[in-house]
Amino acid sequence: MNPPNHDQSLDRVKDEIRAEADAIRHRLPQRRPAATLPPLSSVDGGAAPRGGDVTDRARREYTIPELCAAQYGHFVETAIRALLKRPGDEAGRNAHVARLIAGASKIEILGDIAYSREGRAAGVNVVGLRPRYVMTKLWKVPVLGYMAEWLFRLVRLPVLARQMRASETYQIAQTHLLTAAHEELRLRFEALAARFDSVAVAQSDLRSEFAERSRDATRDSDEMRELVKRGSSESGELRHLVLGVNHWLASLRKNLADVESEQAEAAREADGFVAEVVTRALAGDNGRELRLLAWSSVVAGEVPEGGQVLDLGAGKDWLAVLSSRGLRVGGVSESPAFEALARADGHQVATSDPAVVLARTGDATLHALTALSVGPVLRRMPVAALLATARRVLRPGGLVLLGFANEAAHLADRLAGHADVTIDAALLAEALAAAGFTDVRRADAPDGVVALCATRP
Amino acid sequence: MRIALLVPGLRRHDAVSNDCLHMAAVLRAQGHEVRVFTLSADGVDEAVGDPTELPGWLTSPRDVVIYHFCTGWDLAVDLLARVRAVRVVRYHNITPAGFFRGWSRGYEEACERGRKQIVRLARMRCELYLGCSPFNLEDFTACGVDASSCAVLPPFHECEALVAEIPDTSKLPDTGGAPLLLMVGRLAPNKGYLELVDALDACRVAVDDDAHLLVLGKLDPNLAAYGEAVHARVAELGLGRNVTFIDDARGPDLRAAFDAATALVMLSAHEGFCVPVIEAFALGTPVVAYASSAVPWTLGGAGLLWDERDPALIASSIARLHRDEPVRDALVDAGRARYRDVFAPDVLARDLAVVVERLS
Known part of the structure; x- marks a missing residue:
C-alpha cells in the first residue's frame, strides 16, 4: 500500500478480507453460540424452571407450560430472556412483577412481551399463545368483555371448583408445615437463650480475670518504666557515637565526590585530546573525501530520498555527505567531544555504545546501517549479534555497508590502546551471507579501501 | 500556579495511575507546583x-484541581463541591453497569454508583471536562x-518504557509459525x-490448526463466574492447547508478546480509550478491532476496524x-505514525500545556 493512498488501500484490503470471510464462513462448522449472558440462576436467586435451558439464544420456539413453570420475578426474567434474548432491565422487570401482584395473568405478561415491538423483532414463537392472549385482551373490552369473561368462567366453574379444593388442601398442608417450622424455631430460640446465659457467666469470669491481669500489667509497667529510664542514659551515649559516625561518613562522601569529579575532568581532557588528534589525522588523509563520496553514492543508490540511515562511529564528515544527498541521518559515537562537533554542524548524534543504540532501535525502522570502520563495532558486539540486530532494525530491502577504513572510531580506539579486531573482508562476507543477507558484494573505495555491502531480504 | 491532582488510588502498571503520575511530572517540568492527593x-x-488536606493546600482561586474520575468516590465529589479553585474533571470512563449484570453484583453496584456521579459532576458546571477520548465526553x-x-x-x-524493555519470551507459547492472536x-x-x-x-478451522x-x-x-464461562467455552470448542493465559505478565513478557503476535485482536464492547492499542502502535504490532466505544477514535484508521465481531471476519x-x-507493514507504519503524531509523550505534554494555558 502507498502511504498517500492509505485510506483507499485500506478500504480495498478490507473488501478483500470481507470476500475471504464469506468463503471461510461456509467452511466453518455450526457452533452453538457462546453464552454471552450470565447464568439465569445468578439473576434473582430463585430456582431455575424445569424443562431445560429456556434462555438458549438459538432457540426460537417455546411452549406455554415451560415458560410459566417459574414464579414471580423468576417467571418475568425467564420470559424476557426467552422471548427477547437479553437479560431483563430492572425497571421492566419490576413493572411486570407489579402487574402480577395486581392480578394480571402470566398469559397476559407473556403476550405483552412477545407481541411488543422488540418481541416481534426477536421473532420467537410461543405455541398456542396468540388465541389465549387475544382472549385476555377481549376481556378488557368494557361490558362485553366483562360478560364474556363471566360466561367463560361460568362454563369452567366445575374445573375452578376442583382447583379451589386442591388449592385449599395445599394451603392446609403448608400451614401444618409452617406450624412445625415455627415450633422448631421456638425450640432453637430457647436453646440459644440457655447458651446466652452461660455466655453471661463466662463473661463475668473473664471480667474478674481481666482485673487480675490489669493489676499484674500495672506492676510490670512500673518495672518497664525503670528500665526505660536506665536505657535512655545509654541511648544518649549511643546517639553521640552515631553522630560521630555520620560526620565521618559525610567527610568520606565528600572525598569520594572530589575524586570522581577529578576523574571526570581527566576523562574529558583525554577525550578532547583524542578528538584533536583524530581530527588532524583525518584532515591529512587525502583520499578520504573521494572515499566518502564513493560510498555515499552506494548508499544513495539503494535508499530512497528522505530514507533513515544510522551510522556507527564514522564522524561528522560522513554524516554531512549523506545529509547532502537528501537522507535523514543519525550517528552513534562513544566520544562526547565527537558528539559536540557533530551537533555543532547540525547532525543528530548519540553518545553511547553502538550495541545499546541498536537495541533501542525499533524493528524495520532503518533504510540503511553503515559502519565505515567495522572493527571498533565488532570489539563491542560479536559479529553474529551485530548482523542479527542489523536484520531486525533494517526494513526489507534495506542496505548494510561495512568498511575497513581508518575512520574516527577506529583512530580513537587505536589512541586508547585497543587492539584491532582481525577480521577480513572475505570472512565478513561469509558472515553476512550466513546471517541471511542477500546480494553481498564488494564496495571498495577508489583508493582501494575495502568495504562490503549487502541487502536485507 | 498550584495544581492538585486528586485520584482514588495509585498502583504500579495501572492506566489511571500512569496518567496521573506522568501528568504530575509534566506539569512540574512546565514550572507548576504540583501535589497528588490520594487515599492509597x-x-x-x-x-x-x-x-482531606487538599482544600488547605490551595492558596488562590486561580489554583487548579484535576480530579481523575474513574470510579464512584463520594469524598472527591464533596471536595470538588466546596473547593475555591478551578476544577477539572479528568474522565477515564466508567463501564455501564449492564455489562456486569448477572456476573457480579458488586461490580454492577460500583459501576451504577460511579455512573450516577457523572450526573452530579455535570451539574457542578466545572470549568473543564477533560476526556481521554471524544467518546468519554x-x-x-x-x-x-x-x-x-x-x-x-x-x-x-508507559509505552516508551515498554519499547526499551528487553523481550522475555520464556512464557510465550511456541506456535511453530502459526498465527498468534494477542489480547491484553x-x-x-x-x-x-x-x-x-x-x-x-x-x-x-479456516487458517491454521x-x-x-x-x-x-x-x-x-x-x-470468577465470567472467567469460568470463558474457560468453559475454550473447553467446549476443544481449544485447550490453543489458548495461553498469563495473569502475571511484566514489561519484558508484554514486550515479547507484542513482538511475537500476528495482531492485537481487540473485540472489547466498551473502552474509554484502550491503551493496548497504542502499545501495539509503539511496538509495531498490527491491530484488528471491533468498532465500539472509543476504539475507532484511538485506532484512527491505523488498523483493521470492523462493525461486527464475526468470527469469520476476524x-x-x-x-x-x-x-x-506489505499490508502488515503498511498498518504498522500507519500505527507508528499515529502514535508519533497523537500519542507520543512530547505531543501529550504540549497538549497538556495548552489545556493549562486555557485554564489560567
Whole structure:
C-alpha cells in the first residue's frame, strides 16, 4: 500500500478480507453460540424452571407450560430472556412483577412481551399463545368483555371448583408445615437463650480475670518504666557515637565526590585530546573525501530520498555527505567531544555504545546501517549479534555497508590502546551471507579501501 | 500556579495511575507546583497527601484541581463541591453497569454508583471536562455540559518504557509459525473474551490448526463466574492447547508478546480509550478491532476496524496479516505514525500545556 493512498488501500484490503470471510464462513462448522449472558440462576436467586435451558439464544420456539413453570420475578426474567434474548432491565422487570401482584395473568405478561415491538423483532414463537392472549385482551373490552369473561368462567366453574379444593388442601398442608417450622424455631430460640446465659457467666469470669491481669500489667509497667529510664542514659551515649559516625561518613562522601569529579575532568581532557588528534589525522588523509563520496553514492543508490540511515562511529564528515544527498541521518559515537562537533554542524548524534543504540532501535525502522570502520563495532558486539540486530532494525530491502577504513572510531580506539579486531573482508562476507543477507558484494573505495555491502531480504 | 491532582488510588502498571503520575511530572517540568492527593499509594515513587488536606493546600482561586474520575468516590465529589479553585474533571470512563449484570453484583453496584456521579459532576458546571477520548465526553454532554467546557487529552502512558524493555519470551507459547492472536486486558464481560474465543476457533478451522490465542490479563475473583464461562467455552470448542493465559505478565513478557503476535485482536464492547492499542502502535504490532466505544477514535484508521465481531471476519483478517507482509507493514507504519503524531509523550505534554494555558 502507498502511504498517500492509505485510506483507499485500506478500504480495498478490507473488501478483500470481507470476500475471504464469506468463503471461510461456509467452511466453518455450526457452533452453538457462546453464552454471552450470565447464568439465569445468578439473576434473582430463585430456582431455575424445569424443562431445560429456556434462555438458549438459538432457540426460537417455546411452549406455554415451560415458560410459566417459574414464579414471580423468576417467571418475568425467564420470559424476557426467552422471548427477547437479553437479560431483563430492572425497571421492566419490576413493572411486570407489579402487574402480577395486581392480578394480571402470566398469559397476559407473556403476550405483552412477545407481541411488543422488540418481541416481534426477536421473532420467537410461543405455541398456542396468540388465541389465549387475544382472549385476555377481549376481556378488557368494557361490558362485553366483562360478560364474556363471566360466561367463560361460568362454563369452567366445575374445573375452578376442583382447583379451589386442591388449592385449599395445599394451603392446609403448608400451614401444618409452617406450624412445625415455627415450633422448631421456638425450640432453637430457647436453646440459644440457655447458651446466652452461660455466655453471661463466662463473661463475668473473664471480667474478674481481666482485673487480675490489669493489676499484674500495672506492676510490670512500673518495672518497664525503670528500665526505660536506665536505657535512655545509654541511648544518649549511643546517639553521640552515631553522630560521630555520620560526620565521618559525610567527610568520606565528600572525598569520594572530589575524586570522581577529578576523574571526570581527566576523562574529558583525554577525550578532547583524542578528538584533536583524530581530527588532524583525518584532515591529512587525502583520499578520504573521494572515499566518502564513493560510498555515499552506494548508499544513495539503494535508499530512497528522505530514507533513515544510522551510522556507527564514522564522524561528522560522513554524516554531512549523506545529509547532502537528501537522507535523514543519525550517528552513534562513544566520544562526547565527537558528539559536540557533530551537533555543532547540525547532525543528530548519540553518545553511547553502538550495541545499546541498536537495541533501542525499533524493528524495520532503518533504510540503511553503515559502519565505515567495522572493527571498533565488532570489539563491542560479536559479529553474529551485530548482523542479527542489523536484520531486525533494517526494513526489507534495506542496505548494510561495512568498511575497513581508518575512520574516527577506529583512530580513537587505536589512541586508547585497543587492539584491532582481525577480521577480513572475505570472512565478513561469509558472515553476512550466513546471517541471511542477500546480494553481498564488494564496495571498495577508489583508493582501494575495502568495504562490503549487502541487502536485507 | 498550584495544581492538585486528586485520584482514588495509585498502583504500579495501572492506566489511571500512569496518567496521573506522568501528568504530575509534566506539569512540574512546565514550572507548576504540583501535589497528588490520594487515599492509597502502593509501589509508586510519589509523595502524596491525604485528600482531606487538599482544600488547605490551595492558596488562590486561580489554583487548579484535576480530579481523575474513574470510579464512584463520594469524598472527591464533596471536595470538588466546596473547593475555591478551578476544577477539572479528568474522565477515564466508567463501564455501564449492564455489562456486569448477572456476573457480579458488586461490580454492577460500583459501576451504577460511579455512573450516577457523572450526573452530579455535570451539574457542578466545572470549568473543564477533560476526556481521554471524544467518546468519554459524550457522557457529560448528554447530561447538559456545553461542548465549550470539554476538551480531549489522551492519557499519558508507559509505552516508551515498554519499547526499551528487553523481550522475555520464556512464557510465550511456541506456535511453530502459526498465527498468534494477542489480547491484553483484564478478564471482564465488556472485554469480549467469549467472542475472541469464537474468533480463534474460526481461525483454527479456516487458517491454521495451530493458531493460538495469548491472553495477558488478570481475573478478579469477583468476576470468577465470567472467567469460568470463558474457560468453559475454550473447553467446549476443544481449544485447550490453543489458548495461553498469563495473569502475571511484566514489561519484558508484554514486550515479547507484542513482538511475537500476528495482531492485537481487540473485540472489547466498551473502552474509554484502550491503551493496548497504542502499545501495539509503539511496538509495531498490527491491530484488528471491533468498532465500539472509543476504539475507532484511538485506532484512527491505523488498523483493521470492523462493525461486527464475526468470527469469520476476524479469522480472515488474521489470515491476511499473517501472509501479506506489505499490508502488515503498511498498518504498522500507519500505527507508528499515529502514535508519533497523537500519542507520543512530547505531543501529550504540549497538549497538556495548552489545556493549562486555557485554564489560567
